[in-house]
Amino acid sequence: MGNILVVAEHRQGVLRDISFEMMAIAPKIAEQMGGEVIVLLIGSGMDEMAKKMSEYGVKVMVIDDPLFEYFNAEKYQKILSALIDDLKPAVLMTGQTAQGVDFMPALAVEKKLPLVAEAIDLNYEDSTLKATRQIYSGKVNATVAFKPADTYLVTIRESAVEAPEPSASGSVEKLDSPLKEDISYRKFVEYIEAEVGDVDITQSDILVSVGRGLKEDKNLPVIEELAQAIKADISGSRAATDAGWIPHDRQVGTSGKTVKPKLYVAMGISGAFQHLAGMKGAKTIVAINKDPEAPIFAVADYAIVDDMFKVVPALTEKLKGLKG
């Protein structure tokens, strides 16, 4: 039997989107392999979350213990190592998230099992499990096949697929934890919330956003002038915030903010999926990039392939003129 064990993810009392997104992939693989989906929840005070996951018509197994109030990679590894032996799942799946990347590779090494990280799709055909993943920042797709193994480990990219609607009622079962005592090598200390800046870009109507294409911060006035002309706030890609050109709280993307402005103007931003995930919900997207192959164009409504420094100053002038 080819059961799919899905490690659902939650944080600060809330299930994370990836847990639902995996419900678009796991049932498909379970059907192809002839098994069922088992969702595993590890945490403390899990009743609500367990019920919510069971609404996908799956069997939910819960390890509910104050010992697991906070995620801890070593505890997860110990529990999953034991469960792989007990349940012998055909596939062990979780998200390619700050949580998933923190334990899956170590688990793969410990159990001598294969791992494919950050799959965007998964298929079981001709008795082979195959994953699609992206390399070179999304410019190339790779089909990766697993050699036959007892359990395949795979992590799924966030926002790669849309979460389905809950479908049917499933079941919830408490599981006795294979790990009974605390582990002392690694301790949770605290969470530190993201800093709050002068402007909350999640509330902005218009964002002009810059990336590595800005080249250096002395080029920023060109962008500021455009922003002023159309009463926009300035945001940026991670490359722009890492470089210190714009403040960290103005970063758009998975590790920054998710924004939904009426207008988003992306300049010198390639459109890595971590960035797209944070802005593809904008109503209208304009992208200016000198690389015609830039992935940002996939989500754009209006596209200009050119040097931003040739286009943007002219754009600012025209807008000033038109708006009087």
Next chain:
Amino acid sequence: MKTFVCIKYVPDTSEAEVKVNPDGVTVDSSRFSFDINDADNYAVEESVLIKEDKGGEVTVVSIGPKQSDVMIRMAMAKGCDKALRVEDERIADHDPLMVARVLAGAIKGQEFDLVFTGCWADDDGHMSTGVALAEYLGVNHASMVKKVEILDGKVKAHRELEGGLMEVVELELPAVLTIQTGINEPRYAPIRGIRQAQKKELNVAGLDDLGIDPAEVGSDASQVIVENLYIPEVESTAEFIEGEPEEKAEKLASILVKGGLV
């Protein structure tokens, strides 16, 4: 503090057209410019900052071709003390578990407090090598680290979670930390450092020199196969605005104004 820092020589494909070779499983990299992986650059800086603060020694480890010596020398110009470059055709470098196994073989048996890797390689981006390496070395780890505080026999690591939330954890040393970009401001190599780097020790080794069994890290040992590579179709529904830069600007401005977007 004795630190190892693992760095990878990667192509910059942000502005380049990427083509798959006729073999269907490799990318034509002949026209790419290569340099240190972005996150690894921050890892190098962090290791040097810790050395400057606490004393000790930093060793660079890289699996890669002769051409990457330039990158390794640059890391030494910034303050790393010595380096080991591993070069061996038999390494199944498509599989991060195999890469981690080789890195572990290069480090194992030597004393260390910290091992740094980048959290993500810009080319094949598995986000797996560092955490797998920790398991091979049998030490603690924390991934996606954006702040490091060295305590007595311990390290406090600030892990970057989604949405910018930080999770602070405390680990016992020795430990592997995978470093996230933005943790510091990588320095430029000083001229004096560049001169000194030429005299620093850069060893080159193959699997046999390191006592690593090729059968454990080759394509037979890897349990995954890259079957084919292809360029994904970018299905753009965008309206591409054509013309000279001035014309493009003018057309876009009128679209934005007429559409009531600004």
